[in-house]
Amino acid sequence: MRLDPENVTHVRLHSSVIVTRYSATISGEKVRPQQLYLIKLQEQFQSCATEDQTWNKLRHGFLTFNSMPPRVHVLSDDTEFDRVFLKHLRQEGFDVNYLPFTGDVKGFKWTIQHLADDLELGQSYAIIAFGEAATHLLSIAQKPLPHCIALIVYYPTALPSPNHKYPVHLSLLCHLASNQPFGVSSFKSYVYPDTYPGFAERDLEEYDRVAAGLSWGRTIGCLRKGFGIEVDLEGVVEDYNKCKFEDKDARGTMSMLSQVPYVNTVPTMTGGIGRDDLDRFYRQVFLPGNPPSLKVRLLSRTIGVDKVVDEMMVSFRHTQVISWILPGVPPTNRSVQIPVVSIVSIRGGKLWHEQLYWDQASVLVQIGLLDPKLVPGDMKKQGLERLPVIGKEAAEKVLDEGSHPSNELISSWAEEKP
Structure with missing residues (x-):
């Protein structure tokens, strides 16, 4: 396949190439897509091949489920996306494709509605979307998406009405930044304190390590539930x-x-x-x-x-x-x-x-390096008689809760006992 450089103004080279309304040459014939097409270029991405080999090793024992690796499409508003996030998904055994939302709502909708077209018998897929792409995805998914088992959205710019119900088979999860003033949604959502949209993407200034880690665990949990993966x-x-x-x-x-x-x-x-x-x-x-x-x-x-x-x-x-x-x-x-x-x-x-x-x-x-009775002079003057530390008794009480009484370090506890 050869892309015509003079006709291509937006190309995403990661695990796939997105071509929108541009001409290309495939097997010697020129084509001009009317909608958004996802063209696989596996031979250009040696890193992806390496990660696929990693998947083949992991699937025997670590992951146990049927046939081909489960497919996950990642959507966001930029031509570039956090490579580490995509890499970690592949390391978990997922077949990952990245699709940028370029502002063409109609083409984006058509693409989402046709993600299942090349699936094999019994295969399904999931979508993880960020930002405005997540907002449009939530709107599109109000009508059933065949073979889609999970939707995971990060900091969408708007949420649908809480009265709307999504298909019962669909695992749906939403991650929100703390500055997003949204009310109750009709699906499971989490708000991450002291964060801004972008907290889960390492290549952005808004990245927050703690929130990214928490949301990652919940995202993987949602995917595994949807695909029926045992780990x-x-x-x-x-x-x-x-x-x-x-x-x-x-x-x-x-x-x-x-x-x-x-x-x-x-x-x-x-x-x-x-x-x-x-x-x-x-x-x-x-x-x-x-x-x-x-x-x-x-x-x-x-x-x-x-x-x-x-x-x-x-x-x-x-x-x-x-x-x-x-x-x-x-x-x-x-x-x-x-x-x-x-x-x-x-x-x-x-x-x-x-x-x-x-x-x-x-x-x-x-080991005798710390004596609870050695209280600094200024603290002793204020009435502190011993340091609030415990020796082997702490371990003994873990093994047997009745081995030592509770609250012995609280001086008023015994005094106030009826």
């Missing part, structure tokens, strides 16, 4: 923890990570950003720094759309420097037991990031 997040976390704690295998641990991962142990800010940092961290710090006595016991697990939250009990004897928990602290030979919360985010079957939380004051109390 084994727990298996990914189990393999990751086994490599870290049981096998002590740095190479195996790294194989579980995405291309741009990060790990952050919040109390000590140890870990790393990117594969180079984390490879060094696991090989030089984490794996050799764990004492033989280290034990990890899973207490509870909460599985979300793209995250797994583990509540664990970590215990060890401080017989060596443990740089990710007590960096630089010489061994005290004291026993430590702490509740730890791990939040693992997963994208495309790989660990994207992990954050670990625990009470560092409790650790310091247990």
Whole structure:
């Protein structure tokens, strides 16, 4: 296929090319579309081919559903769009096409109404739209779109009447910025505090990392529900923890990570950003720094759309420097037991990031570096008798809620007890 350069004023080269009312030469014959056409140019996009190979690997085990990868069309108001957003969708196993809205409402409507024309038997699709494109999509979708199972809209410029009902089979989700003065809608919607339209797009100044992450999880959840996709997040976390704690295998641990991962142990800010940092961290710090006595016991697990939250009990004897928990602290030979919360985010079957939380004051109390009775003089003059920190009792109460009474640090609690 050859596009006639003199007749093309708008071309989107990403995973597809959009040609609107322009002439082109296909197989030696000149054509002039009357409406909006989506022309696949797979041979020009090696990155897409690579991502398709990634999908073929992921579909066996991580994603389990029928036949071809589910198709997702992404619409927005610009010729260029956030490449990372599209890449992450592909990593989740979706066949992604980008369609810009160029202001031609009639052509845009025709395109939306014909998205199912080239689907194979039993195949369906979903649409994610942004801005004004989302507004027009909500209007167009008031009439059934064959084989469309989900509509996800980000900060549309207007919402339809709350009295309107969309087809019951359609999963519909709306993400709104906090400065959009819309009332109640007839479908599920979320408002993200302190944000502006554009918060989910990394290439815009309005990008907000927290809101983008929250909306991403909800978007993926809506897509999976619509397509009936099952994802084994727990298996990914189990393999990751086994490599870290049981096998002590740095190479195996790294194989579980995405291309741009990060790990952050919040109390000590140890870990790393990117594969180079984390490879060094696991090989030089984490794996050799764990004492033989280290034990990890899973207490509870909460599985979300793209995250797994583990509540664990970590215990060890401080017989060596443990740089990710007590960096630089010489061994005290004291026993430590702490509740730890791990939040693992997963994208495309790989660990994207992990954050670990625990009470560092409790650790310091247990190894003797922090004495609750050592109160600074100015605080002691104001009546403070001990620091509000807890030692091993905190862990014991997690394991057995009746092991210690509650509210012992609140001096007025016992005094006011009837």
